[in-house]
Amino acid sequence: MRPSELIQLKRHEIYSILDKYKTLDNLRVFGSVAKGTDNEDSDIDFLIDAHKGTTLLDLGGFQDELQTLLGVKVDLLTSKDISKHFVEVVLKEAIPL
Numbered sequence: 837m838r839p840s841e842l843i844q845l846k847r848h849e850i851y852s853i854l855d856k857y858k859t860l861d862n863l864r865v866f867g868s869v870a871k872g873t874d875n876e877d878s879d880i881d882f883l884i885d886a887h888k889g890t891t892l893l894d895l896g897g898f899q900d901e902l903q904t905l906l907g908v909k910v911d912l913l914t915s916k917d918i919s920k921h922f923v924e925v926v927l928k929e930a931i932p933l
Contacts, residue, residue, distance in 0.1 A: 879909035
């Protein structure tokens with residue numbers, strides 16, 4: 837199954853996980869899933885807003901829970917993690933679940 841299909845099937849569970857992390861919101865996808873070019877071997881690139889008080893444990897825990905739920909590799913980035921050269925492209929490409 838393509839990652840984009842997994843996201844559609846498990847959208848509710850994804851948001852249930854996100855609700856546990858009070859300093860994280862605005863979950864979006866970018867990359868091949870957002871472009872519709874993903875295949876069964878694709879990972880999922882997520883972009884999230886991390887607010888004051890977010891720890892590396894929060895980000896790592898959220899990423900781990902997503903990977904466990906979806907069964908595919910998940911890359912989780914905040915807008916601060918993206919190189920200045922690519923931030924505009926990623927933000928333009930990113931779409932909400």
